[in-house]
Amino acid sequence: xxxxxxxxxxxxxxxxxxxxxxxLGEEARVVAGGHSLIPMMKMRMAQPDHxxxxxxxxxxxxIREDGGDLVIGAMTTQSEVIASDLLAQKCPxxxxxxxxxxxxxxxxxxxxGGNVANGDPGNDMPAVMQALDARYDLAGPxxxxxxxxxxxxxxxxxxxxxxxxxxTAVRFATPAAGHGWCYAKQKRKIGDYATAAAAVxxxxxxxxxxxxxxxxxxxxxxxxxxxxxxxxxxxTALDAAAIDKAAAEAMAVADPASDGRGPAxxxxxxxxxxxxxxxxxxxxxxxx
Amino acid sequence: xxxxxxxxxxxxxxxxxxxxxxTLLIHFLREDLNLTGPHIGCDTSHCGACTVxxxxxxxxxxxxxxxxxxGAEVTTIEGIANADGTLHAIQAAFxxxxxxxxxxxxxxxxxxxxxxxxxxxxxxxxxxxxxxSGNLCRCTGYQNIVKAIQAAATTLNTAAKEAAE
Ligand SMILES: Cc1cc2nc3c(=O)[nH]c(=O)nc-3n(C[C@H](O)[C@H](O)[C@H](O)COP(=O)(O)OP(=O)(O)OC[C@H]3O[C@@H](n4cnc5c(N)ncnc54)[C@H](O)[C@@H]3O)c2cc1C
Ligand code: FES
Ligand code: FES
Numbered sequence: 373x374x375x376x377x378x379x380x381x382x383x384x385x386x387x388x389x390x391x392x393x394x395x396l397g398e399e400a401r402v403v404a405g406g407h408s409l410i411p412m413m414k415m416r417m418a419q420p421d422h423x424x425x426x427x428x429x430x431x432x433x434x435i436r437e438d439g440g441d442l443v444i445g446a447m448t449t450q451s452e453v454i455a456s457d458l459l460a461q462k463c464p465x466x467x468x469x470x471x472x473x474x475x476x477x478x479x480x481x482x483x484x485g486g487n488v489a490n491g492d493p494g495n496d497m498p499a500v501m502q503a504l505d506a507r508y509d510l511a512g513p514x515x516x517x518x519x520x521x522x523x524x525x526x527x528x529x530x531x532x533x534x535x536x537x538x539x540t541a542v543r544f545a546t547p548a549a550g551h552g553w554c555y556a557k558q559k560r561k562i563g564d565y566a567t568a569a570a571a572v573x574x575x576x577x578x579x580x581x582x583x584x585x586x587x588x589x590x591x592x593x594x595x596x597x598x599x600x601x602x603x604x605x606x607x608t609a610l611d612a613a614a615i616d617k618a619a620a621e622a623m624a625v626a627d628p629a630s631d632g633r634g635p636a637x638x639x640x641x642x643x644x645x646x647x648x649x650x651x652x653x654x655x656x657x658x659x660x
Numbered sequence: 661x662x663x664x665x666x667x668x669x670x671x672x673x674x675x676x677x678x679x680x681x682x683t684l685l686i687h688f689l690r691e692d693l694n695l696t697g698p699h700i701g702c703d704t705s706h707c708g709a710c711t712v713x714x715x716x717x718x719x720x721x722x723x724x725x726x727x728x729x730x731g732a733e734v735t736t737i738e739g740i741a742n743a744d745g746t747l748h749a750i751q752a753a754f755x756x757x758x759x760x761x762x763x764x765x766x767x768x769x770x771x772x773x774x775x776x777x778x779x780x781x782x783x784x785x786x787x788x789x790x791x792x793s794g795n796l797c798r799c800t801g802y803q804n805i806v807k808a809i810q811a812a813a814t815t816l817n818t819a820a821k822e823a824a825e
Contacts, residue, residue: 373703380664380681380727403728410723411705413682423681425728451717475794477708477772480717481724562793563706 375413382425386432386511386540389424393536394513396422402538404447404486407478408495432485432540435459443543446485451476453484462546465553465573469500472557472569488521489539491529494565498525499587499595500555503571506544512537525594551575552658556650557589558642560633566590567633570622570646572653574605576660581605586618586651591626591643598622601647610655618651619644666730670695671739681727686710688726689736697737697767701796708795711768712736718775720794737767740774749819750774750812759808761799769795773809781817785810 383389393400401420403409412418432447435456442463450470459466473479473496487497501521508519512534519532557569569589575582584605588596601621608614628639663678677692689695701709703722710722713735740748750773760766776791788809
């Protein structure tokens with residue numbers, strides 16, 4: 373499969389990349405790891421006239437703590453997320469999710485920024501970002517702005533990213549020490565997108581859940597922040613009844629298509645099971 | 661939208677050529693450089709037959725544009741054998757332990773195993789299986805591939821120990 377022709381650009385700074393996008397206009401596309409875009413270009417579902425490659429924009433490759441936030445540069449690869457000691461210590465759900473994305477070769481090139489900017493409902497990181505209540509830093513011709521991950525996704529491949537904008541980083545409040553976390557994903561095989569998946573982040577105090585967020589992957593045209601499911605956990609001891617309620621609330625908002633991964637009813641069911649498993653694991657991992 | 665001048669280091673040698681930016685790295689390697697070791701199995705980033713080493717990482721060369729690889733250091737299966745032409749320990753172990761049948765997946769599998777053992781010289785069976793999870797084999801059932809990689813790890817570790825003494 374041979375993609376269409378394009379002109380290739382390799383800027384070395386965000387300013388230059390944004391400048392190029394402004395100059396080249398609508399027919400220009402950013403390429404990060406290329407592991408969503410190149411397959412689309414090979415099938416001619418995307419035919420940009422210009423590719424602006426971010427691989428040499430080294431200011432987009434970092435993982436750091438900034439005040440009370442964890443900030444991850446857009447060009448950080450999934451493999452770098454998995455290898456990060458800082459994230460292992462402060463926010464282990466990211467590596468747990470990254471390890472369930474594709475395979476080692478793809479994770480070596482696929483970036484966190486590309487995964488969240490892509491807008492494919494099958495991507496795993498968007499739901500994790502929603503569970504962490506992350507914000508995305510966007511840079512464009514008119515300066516920079518932030519958009520909440522919970523408001524970024526508008527439909528399959530439709531996001532709040534405007535023409536000419538680049539996603540430069542994701543940031544979120546460092547989760548409380550001792551928080552509970554899990555990303556549970558049902559897939560048919562390694563390298564498959566989720567039949568359904570759930571992210572759960574929660575905190576316990578005196579055996580009671582004081583905060584929780586439950587989000588879902590690939591059971592709608594966007595990732596879902598399941599607010600009613602989250603609320604069903606808060607104030608409870610995360611007992612069977614609370615978890616049943618959360619799973620039921622998550623299934624109520626899931627609206628998957630029937631596809632090769634199963635009929636819609638089955639995938640909805642799996643979403644409930646993933647919420648159940650993720651909540652149980654998060655409870656076991658939480659201190660307090 | 662003409663051709664671009666690309667330069668890279670492939671198997672330790674500087675190479676250059678003219679290619680359209682859209683040329684996939686696997687096509688550049690096979691058709692321009694005549695390195696037909698890396699194979700095209702699926703052309704959809706799934707099978708790993710096209711795996712090469714790029715800048716110290718395993719990548720699927722059917723999903724990299726030659727423009728992206730401009731300036732990179734690339735190793736293909738042709739660059740794995742020992743300098744004296746004898747088989748690398750991983751290649752020898754695949755032959756010894758029946759790690760291949762038709763051989764179609766083998767160049768990608770060995771190139772991947774080579775990088776895996778550099779990152780993790782003594783992997784567990786589980787680490788090997790996850791490590792090669794981006795490489796499909798339709799023949800062997802993987803059992804003998806895993807055995808071959810385990811045997812190669814032992815050989816390489818013994819040799820490293822002897823060299824250190
Ligand atoms: C076989 C296979 C299996 C896969 N399985 C999974 C899976 O299970 N789960 C999963 O989540 N993903 C999966 N993926 C996708 C993979 O994780 C991609 O790497 C990821 O979706 C996109 O990241 P990228 O860096 O490769 O982005 P690219 O492919 O380079 O870009 C994707 C899109 O985002 C845009 N973009 C990229 N970076 C930026 C930026 N910084 N600012 C603005 N726009 C940007 C591009 O213009 C493009 O439209 C799979 C891919 C393959 C080939
Ligand atoms: S040919 Fe590249 S992954 Fe199959
Ligand atoms: S030996 Fe035939 S595909 Fe692996």
